[in-house]
Amino acid sequence: MPATVASLVAVAEFVGGAVAVAGLGDKDAYRLRLAVDELITNVITHGYPPASAGEIELHSSVSDGWVLFLIVDFGTEFDPTSGHRPIPVVDPDDLPVGGFGLSLARMSADRLIYERVGELNRTIVVVRRSGRDLVAHDDRRPPWMS
Amino acid sequence: MPATVASLVAVAEFVGGAVAVAGLGDKDAYRLRLAVDELITNVITHGYPPASAGEIELHSSVSDGWVLFLIVDFGTEFDPTSGHRPIPVVDPDDLPVGGFGLSLARMSADRLIYERVGELNRTIVVVRRSGRDLVAHDDRRPPWMS
């Protein structure tokens, strides 16, 4: 898949198919899409030089009740799981202009794993079926928040 | 994914998403779906005892121009790549009632790989973007036919 924002449409479709196979509900489907979308958007916009035609590989593993996505890119080394990235406290007079993507990805995924292998970034996102229809915000708190 | 024919709808959706990410054309999309569908249908109808709720795992790897599906099931050991399975010659007066599935899967896939690992069947299907819009029948002839 070429690393351009136009590819996000196909990504959404692929995530949707995986969700159907796994039998995930609406909320879980949404947070899976959000996590995968944010991470891929970052590879496209930050991982590769602008206007370069980088390549992104997608791998998906699905069984009843869970979906795993592995995103492989050849861009800048970047670990989306490292560093404290609390949501910036929003002051109406001094709003942050960005920095929401990684926070949303980390809050949405049930697991987020990163490894650098040679020239590759390998990022894994896992979402499991949740017991309740709507997962409370606190229950999705990433490890670094507790 | 539960091993029931109802799951075939989700499988088609998942294959469609993978095809979109890989940027495959209509013909290649069709033969990928056909190969995956036939193999999964066989697991559902022959691999697991009727009315048992077996489980099928699906893995998909996608990059620009190709898609790989790995189907994992825990059913009867069965190698879809082995044995000569030419299309039965159709005599109008003596039509075969089945046996088309494996032939179609083998003709449709660019690669078909099978291994038994412990109690698991692992079947891999690969479809690559073809140069031409319509792949001639002869070019898809499986190795056992030549």
Place this chain on the structure above:
Amino acid sequence: MFQADLITSGDTVTIQMSGDLDALSAPSFHEILQQVATRSPKKLCLAMHGLSYISSAGVRGLVFARQKMGDDMEVVVEGANENVAETIRMTGLQHAITIRESFSA
């Protein structure tokens, strides 16, 4: 989703098929064919203009149609898209069933 509509006109029965004909939908196609067979038409026309997918489970239905309808009865597939027609041809069934394709430029 698979849908089939029956149209009877004189001695000809036409089944207008649309959607996906796979192992999930094949049983209902089979049922329709069984119903049609009891009417002993002279000609069975399978209008596949709206059919987007067929797998071996659907092809098995065509075989069944050919077998159930008498020898003097014609079974014609028409309007199949290139992929569907190619799938049917891959099974060699064109020797038992007439496949009529239309091409437009």
Place this chain on the structure above:
Amino acid sequence: MFQADLITSGDTVTIQMSGDLDALSAPSFHEILQQVATRSPKKLCLAMHGLSYISSAGVRGLVFARQKMGDDMEVVVEGANENVAETIRMTGLQHAITIRESFSA
């Protein structure tokens, strides 16, 4: 696909949003907001009834709206579905923007 329709009524500008607001569609949303900002409305209403998805790229648009429109101007999000509203809340933006949700039983 993302679509936005502008409705001006007195001092209020309403943007009716539908589809998916992600990094692909965010630039056009941004453009619309820029256009609206030049009109200096008293109130900006973002009607999200038809919006099925929003990512951080879309949230960035909301931040931009809040910043571009003067301090005395109200920015209201309404009709967002549970997932979209939750995503906006996850960014803490509800402290700067009014989110009006409707629930029906």
